[in-house]
Amino acid sequence: xxxxxxxxxxxxxxxxxxxxVEKRMDFTLRIEKEWERxxxxxxxxxxxxxxxxVMDDGKxxxxxMAIAExxxxxxxxxxxxxxxxxxxxxxxxxxxxxHTKLGSEVTRHLVSxxxxxxxxxxxxxxxxxxxxxxxxxxxHLKYITFLMSRRHYLAGSxxxxxxxxxxxxxxxxxxxxxxxxxxxPEVKEWYVRVKxxxxxxxxxxxxxxxxxxxxxxxxxxx
Numbered sequence: 001x002x003x004x005x006x007x008x009x010x011x012x013x014x015x016x017x018x019x020x021v022e023k024r025m026d027f028t029l030r031i032e033k034e035w036e037r038x039x040x041x042x043x044x045x046x047x048x049x050x051x052x053x054v055m056d057d058g059k060x061x062x063x064x065m066a067i068a069e070x071x072x073x074x075x076x077x078x079x080x081x082x083x084x085x086x087x088x089x090x091x092x093x094x095x096x097x098x099h100t101k102l103g104s105e106v107t108r109h110l111v112s113x114x115x116x117x118x119x120x121x122x123x124x125x126x127x128x129x130x131x132x133x134x135x136x137x138x139x140h141l142k143y144i145t146f147l148m149s150r151r152h153y154l155a156g157s158x159x160x161x162x163x164x165x166x167x168x169x170x171x172x173x174x175x176x177x178x179x180x181x182x183x184x185p186e187v188k189e190w191y192v193r194v195k196x197x198x199x200x201x202x203x204x205x206x207x208x209x210x211x212x213x214x215x216x217x218x219x220x221x222x
Contacts, residue, residue, distance in 0.1 A: 005032040005052040012064040013051035014168035021199035023075040080161045091155040094162035102140045109133035148186040167194045175213040
């Protein structure tokens with residue numbers, strides 16, 4: 001059975017988990033504390049980052065979008081890149097947007113400061129970094145609001161990789177209680193729809209001992 005190396009609040013690993021559940025793949029999750037720089041893990045991915053997917057034949061795959069494209073090829077149905085070539089481009093573009101821009105501007109800061117530093121004792125949290133992430137999060141929520149004013153899902157009429165990518169990052173921000181949902185009704189409507197999917201619900205079961213999410217975190221209607 002394939003093994004997916006992940007850690008609790010890695011948006012990239014959450015994204016791959018969503019894709020694999022959507023594609024009805026059986027797999028085993030294995031926690032990897034990537035900050036420990038474990039030598040055996042570095043042989044799988046010299047970058048030392050999750051996710052890493054190890055298939056039954058022992059081959060290891062890394063790089064979040066490279067894994068996504070690999071899964072789309074080996075398990076083409078149900079497809080998560082849908083429609084015309086322009087539609088598939090848009091799903092790829094938005095997936096990249098959330099993993100690179102939102103990831104570097106928001107979730108990377110939140111996980112570093114609120115989990116690694118504060119909770120795991122890896123230094124003093126940087127309040128300026130947290131404020132910056134909070135400010136940037138609002139910009140991205142505005143962008144999702146813009147998209148949802150024109151579409152049923154982020155890239156069009158169907159659930160795609162783009163929704164999986166956005167939900168993976170939004171779920172991490174929501175774990176820390178950083179989204180005031182009453183201020184973002186269009187985003188909330190989309191997120192409620194996405195949370196109802198089995199693939200996303202599976203993420204919301206994750207808990208870190210001593211660091212609990214808000215009460216609404218795993219509720220489908222909140």
